[in-house]
Amino acid sequence: MAATPEGVTFTEIEAMGDLFFQASDPTRLAILLHLNAGSRCVCELAAEMGLSISAVSHQMKKLRLSGLVNRRRDGRHIHYTLADDHVRQLLELGLEHIRE
Numbered sequence: 001m002a003a004t005p006e007g008v009t010f011t012e013i014e015a016m017g018d019l020f021f022q023a024s025d026p027t028r029l030a031i032l033l034h035l036n037a038g039s040r041c042v043c044e045l046a047a048e049m050g051l052s053i054s055a056v057s058h059q060m061k062k063l064r065l066s067g068l069v070n071r072r073r074d075g076r077h078i079h080y081t082l083a084d085d086h087v088r089q090l091l092e093l094g095l096e097h098i099r100e
Helices: 010-024 026-035 042-049 053-065 085-099
Strands: 069-074 077-082
Touching: 010 026, 026 042, 026 053, 026 069, 026 077, 026 085, 042 053, 042 077, 053 069, 053 077, 077 085
Parallel strands: none
Antiparallel strands: 069 077
16 A cells, blocks of 8 residues: 555545545536535436436435435425535535646
């Protein structure tokens, strides 16, 4: 294994790798970009993206476990948002980078 940069632990490197891996899937990335516009429930995301509710739910679990999204129950529906402004900044910086 290669040495880590000063001040960065191997655990942090692994966590960053997982974060970027989860965000690298085109479907999950599209979900994150939809959530960048605001809170959505799975049924809204499925309709907006032309996917099944089951497919979106499967991806939401991965995004939630990786810490990229948060969920909030509202009656029968669970609404998802980006976890925090860091996720929003990653999305915006990524778009800015590829558009240059």
